[in-house]
Amino acid sequence: MESLLFPSRFRSYVGCMSEKEQPPKDPSTADRGTDPDQSDRNGGSSERPPHKPWRTEGLPAGHGDSEKPRRPRWWKWAAWIVGGYLVLFLLTTMQDQMAGGQQTIAYTDFTAQVQKQNVAEIFARGDTIQGRLKAAAPVPGKTDQNYTKFTTERPTFANDNLYGDLQKGGATVRATPVVAQRGVLVNLLISLGPFLLIAAFYWWLIRRQRASGGLGGLGGLFGGSGQQKKPVDPSTVRVTFADVAGIDEVEAEIEEVVDYLKDPEKYRRLGARAPKGVLLSGAPGTGKTLLARATAGEAGVPFFSASASEFIEMIVGVGASRVRELFGEARKVAPAIIFIDEIDTIGRARGGARSVGGHDEGEQTLNQILTEMDGFSGTEGVVTLAATNRADVLDPALLRPGRFDRTITVNAPDQPGREAILKVHARGKPLAPDADLNALSKSTPGMTGADLANLLNEAALGAARKGESQITQRDLTDALEKIQLGTARNVVMPAEERRRTAYHEGGHALLGMIQKGADPVRKVSIIPRGRALGVTLSTPDSDRYGYDVEYLRGRIIGALGGMAAEQEVLGVVTTGAESDLETATRIARSMVGRWGMSDAIGPVSILPAEGDARSAGVSDQLLNTVDEEIRSLIEQCYAEARRLLRDNRPKLDSIAAQLLEHETLDEADAYAAAGITHSTRPDLAPQPAPRDAT
Numbered sequence: 181m182e183s184l185l186f187p188s189r190f191r192s193y194v195g196c197m198s199e200k201e202q203p204p205k206d207p208s209t210a211d212r213g214t215d216p217d218q219s220d221r222n223g224g225s226s227e228r229p230p231h232k233p234w235r236t237e238g239l240p241a242g243h244g245d246s247e248k249p250r251r252p253r254w255w256k257w258a259a260w261i262v263g264g265y266l267v268l269f270l271l272t273t274m275q276d277q278m279a280g281g282q283q284t285i286a287y288t289d290f291t292a293q294v295q296k297q298n299v300a301e302i303f304a305r306g307d308t309i310q311g312r313l314k315a316a317a318p319v320p321g322k323t324d325q326n327y328t329k330f331t332t333e334r335p336t337f338a339n340d341n342l343y344g345d346l347q348k349g350g351a352t353v354r355a356t357p358v359v360a361q362r363g364v365l366v367n368l369l370i371s372l373g374p375f376l377l378i379a380a381f382y383w384w385l386i387r388r389q390r391a392s393g394g395l396g397g398l399g400g401l402f403g404g405s406g407q408q409k410k411p412v413d414p415s416t417v418r419v420t421f422a423d424v425a426g427i428d429e430v431e432a433e434i435e436e437v438v439d440y441l442k443d444p445e446k447y448r449r450l451g452a453r454a455p456k457g458v459l460l461s462g463a464p465g466t467g468k469t470l471l472a473r474a475t476a477g478e479a480g481v482p483f484f485s486a487s488a489s490e491f492i493e494m495i496v497g498v499g500a501s502r503v504r505e506l507f508g509e510a511r512k513v514a515p516a517i518i519f520i521d522e523i524d525t526i527g528r529a530r531g532g533a534r535s536v537g538g539h540d541e542g543e544q545t546l547n548q549i550l551t552e553m554d555g556f557s558g559t560e561g562v563v564t565l566a567a568t569n570r571a572d573v574l575d576p577a578l579l580r581p582g583r584f585d586r587t588i589t590v591n592a593p594d595q596p597g598r599e600a601i602l603k604v605h606a607r608g609k610p611l612a613p614d615a616d617l618n619a620l621s622k623s624t625p626g627m628t629g630a631d632l633a634n635l636l637n638e639a640a641l642g643a644a645r646k647g648e649s650q651i652t653q654r655d656l657t658d659a660l661e662k663i664q665l666g667t668a669r670n671v672v673m674p675a676e677e678r679r680r681t682a683y684h685e686g687g688h689a690l691l692g693m694i695q696k697g698a699d700p701v702r703k704v705s706i707i708p709r710g711r712a713l714g715v716t717l718s719t720p721d722s723d724r725y726g727y728d729v730e731y732l733r734g735r736i737i738g739a740l741g742g743m744a745a746e747q748e749v750l751g752v753v754t755t756g757a758e759s760d761l762e763t764a765t766r767i768a769r770s771m772v773g774r775w776g777m778s779d780a781i782g783p784v785s786i787l788p789a790e791g792d793a794r795s796a797g798v799s800d801q802l803l804n805t806v807d808e809e810i811r812s813l814i815e816q817c818y819a820e821a822r823r824l825l826r827d828n829r830p831k832l833d834s835i836a837a838q839l840l841e842h843e844t845l846d847e848a849d850a851y852a853a854a855g856i857t858h859s860t861r862p863d864l865a866p867q868p869a870p871r872d873a874t
């Protein structure tokens with residue numbers, strides 16, 4: 181009963197109370213930016229010319245882009261153009277300045293100089309007169325400054341005999357500028373500048389278009405082109421099955437592909453139809469990308485990877501042309517692997533809800549992929565791997581024989597698998613002797629490979645911050661807490677608020693402890709984290725694969741425990757129960773509408789995993805019954821939660837008191853506070869005791 185509503189996320193229950201309640205960051209969606217493998221994961225180590233949405237690695241030396249002459253990056257051109265324009269601008273202003281230095285004077289000052297016969301030459305146009313003196317004269321009003329060049333305006337009513345006076349003084353009189361203005365060439369350049377800019381831009385666009393064999397240039401322009409990376413030595417980026425742990429059964433399935441790629445000739449001789457496409461399906465972070473790279477690494481063939489969404493651009497047709505190109509390149513170096521991530525973004529069944537990116541463009545891109553795959557004779561040695569975490573929404577056309585006819589499901593690892601993955605990622609990290617990866621693997625049910633990689637990295641970061649030389653068990657548990665509960669926030673809560681939070685979390689915790697079969701409470705805290713005011717963490721002892729009615733009801737009761745405790749103790753309900761109610765409702769909905777756990781509805785699936793039940797043909801009447809059933813189930817659970825808390829009020833008070841004193845209680849402290857004998861897990865307990873949850 182691997183449910184979609186609670187995929188692996190069902191692993192842990194975090195009850196909490198918050199202003200605008202939000203569950204702490206899910207580990208699997210937690211920031212993976214710190215993962216040292218990340219750069220590697222997204223092809224950071226591989227070559228990526230600007231117009232190509234895919235990455236390649238493991239290409240034979242001298243192949244492909246590395247041998248093409250490097251094209252200067254677009255910004256180089258932009259820099260040249262802008263720089264050139266700047267120089268021109270500077271030159272002309274300098275010239276203007278040299279031509280300048282003219283003193284503006286009054287007309288009477290000018291006529292005084294004319295009378296003194298001190299004017300050497302003038303240039304007049306209209307009433308504006310510019311000119312030069314024979315000998316420098318003091319600037320009127322400023323005796324310490326002199327001028328020779330001047331400009332002035334002649335009043336229209338001036339009835340003097342200016343021309344005669346000037347001639348008397350021997351001045352040259354012109355009607356053209358005294359000083360040469362900007363050169364013709366410069367003027368020309370300035371007026372042409374904007375056109376030159378535009379022309380250069382077009383030229384650059386056309387070059388890019390030609391280079392990418394289509395509209396790719398334009399697409400790249402809007403899509404923001406990637407940086408050109410240096411081609412890397414394939415041997416340094418190689419990932420092999422040794423780097424993939426905990427999913428051995430999947431490795432075995434993909435072994436066949438590796439064998440084929442190693443020696444396609446063997447298959448060709450026997451006339452066998454080679455595998456063309458393999459679909460890897462699984463939750464985010466389960467290692468699909470890693471597996472695809474490892475397959476290429478094991479077979480020693482070039483690896484092309486792209487994300488389906490990267491094919492989609494604003495311009496229709498770009499996606500298809502890029503797909504053509506990608507397959508073309510791969511064929512050139514076959515045997516090779518093409519890996520397309522997030523295939524569901526373009527491969528959704530027609531008619532279903534489609535993501536942004538547009539119908540036409542997605543469809544065209546998908547069709548092109550299918551055409552390329554069909555086009556292979558099957559002996560060309562190019563195997564396409566695709567990854568998705570929504571195999572259920574894929575277009576069946578994709579899964580037809582000759583296309584992605586093999587689906588490999590990659591699940592979150594089980595406990596031994598988690599231990600193996602932890603070991604892989606602990607390579608190169610000095611672990612203290614007390615660091616126990618086995619114990620850690622047991623307290624991380626549901627975590628994916630990416631979560632575990634992140635966990636170890638967090639622990640290493642924590643150790644480094646503390647200046648330790650080794651990663652201790654403490655670092656590991658701290659990192660786990662940080663990932664599971666969120667980072668503590670440094671705020672001072674009012675006393676009343678703290679008390680309410682203590683009862684709220686105490687309610688979650690107590691109900692988790694006293695209900696038979698419930699997941700043990702691992703941690704209770706009233707330290708605000710993220711937007712939550714407190715958290716209660718419960719995780720199962722071992723991996724769970726299916727859930728019975730009793731367990732699910734218990735989860736609803738536990739989720740409502742915070743609200744019930746507030747109501748019992750303080751007589752009011754606050755907004756802090758929002759996400760608790762969401763959790764409870766979600767479980768109840770699935771129980772009634774999808775898992776056939778309601779007598780009134782019976783064993784039928786009514787609520788689709790995605791989309792509207794009504795459009796799936798469910799009658800309004802039946803939906804009403806479902807709603808009633810959900811409501812009654814939740815009401816029963818809430819009543820039960822209140823009853824349990826009322827009956828165990830001293831235990832609740834004691835947990836709340838301990839929380840107020842210590843703020844965070846771990847598993848042993850929490851059970852001790854409630855006075856409940858509880859065996860901690862044998863792997864963590866110093867003195868093993870029989871497991872007893874009540």
Ligand SMILES: Nc1ncnc2c1ncn2[C@@H]1O[C@H](COP(=O)(O)OP(=O)(O)OP(=O)(O)O)[C@@H](O)[C@H]1O
Nearest residue numbers: 217221424425464465466467468469470629630633
């Ligand atoms: N089985 C595993 N063994 C070792 N490391 C793993 C494993 N699974 C995941 N990881 C780690 O998690 C990282 C992310 O995994 P990967 O990108 O392959 O997941 P994915 O399933 O492709 O996720 P998504 O669906 O988000 O693309 C890997 O780079 C690796 O460090």
Ligand SMILES: [Zn+2]
Nearest residue numbers: 195196197742
């Ligand atoms: Zn809560």
